[in-house]
Amino acid sequence: MNIDHDLVRRLVAGRFPRWADLPVERLPSGGTVNAVFRLGDDLLVRLPLAEGGVADILREREWLPLLAPRLPVAVPEVLGAGEPAEGYPWPWSVYRWLPGHVPEEGALDDPVRLAADLAAFVAAMRDVDPPGTPPRAYRGGPLATLDAATRAALDVLRRIPEEDVDHDAALAVWEDALGAPGPDGPPVWLHADLMPGNLLVAGGRLAAVIDFGCAGTGDAACDLFPAWNLLPSGAREVFRDALGVDDAAWRRGRGRTLSQALISLPFHRAANPSMARNARHVLRAVLTEDRVDGRQVV
Known part of the structure; x- marks a missing residue:
């Protein structure tokens, strides 16, 4: 699925007007299932690239609120449940932005x-x-x-x-x-x-x-x-x-x-x-x- 900044802006504006004016930035990712965009300073949008990723989005919506208080580190928090629109056929989600960087094998600080x-x-x-x-x-x-x-x-x-x-x-x-x-x-x-x-x-x-x-x-x-x-x-x-x-x-x-x-x-x-x-x-x-x-x- 070809997902660009303009599509993300339209999806967000249609579903969550309060976030419509926030800047959208695609994030580099080695992942193979979802496209990931930063939305403003505090949010992240995650959208399946293929139908096979839909179950992942729905699983997180159901189970993350139950798992999060039982775990010792931060995990994604779903702030908005997006639905198909603007020609995009699958559910998508808005999450709270989590600070930190991805570790690289062979270059760990501690x-x-x-x-x-x-x-x-x-x-x-x-x-x-x-x-x-x-x-x-x-x-x-x-x-x-x-x-x-x-x-x-x-x-x-x-x-x-x-x-x-x-x-x-x-x-x-x-x-x-x-x-x-x-x-x-x-x-x-x-x-x-x-x-x-x-x-x-x-x-x-x-x-x-x-x-x-x-x-x-x-x-x-x-x-x-x-x-x-x-x-x-x-x-x-x-x-x-x-x-x-x-x-x-x-x-x-x-x-x-x-x-x-x-x-x-x-x-x-x-x-x-x-x-x-x-x-x-x-x-x-x-x-x-x-x-x-x-x-x-x-």
Whole structure:
């Protein structure tokens, strides 16, 4: 969907006249589901780029007000529910602006403190028990459901030699994850998309977590993504220790993170540099960890 400043201005003016005179600025984003515009100094407009993003908008409207008071950092606050208009066919939302900046792998101000903050957020998500029937998270189901797509992505990457992926090592990590015992308890609440682009930091600390469109219940290992997509090795251990992650969950979490990177890299390498860069970072982080069934993996 082609969404420009003029369309956003018309949508806002029609639905929320009190904000009609505020300036509109499109924000750069590595996201693939929504267009994001800043509205004045204090607001943000988020609009699905395709029909598949509509469920994310509606999920946030329903669940963010219930999750927000139970979490240790700021999360998006929906201030206005936009509806289809002006030729735009889907719901959209206006949120309060959250300060902070997106962290970049390899350039963290205080990775140990950030690791502790991330662990506190993940632990709080696991413990929430809001009223109502929770949705199933977009990710967090049985790891085996990702097997075919992960192996297919590895096959594609074999034909892209300039990406220089150690296919045998990646396959060893993936098969190790598949062989790990499954969760030994009920599903827990997950953010389910803890990519760097969905985090905001300030002064080295976690300031906010955004984009809850994938949130719901599932395997707790799904929210271990930051261990490999953002944190360096020392902070990774702080994150793991703070959450008390056992070996089986760590292996599943590493496999999930690897799978996501393998699938993302060939898909985004030409059109989405930030997503491709993070996928390469994950592959380096995962494939240099010193354990797959006790063996050196690279």
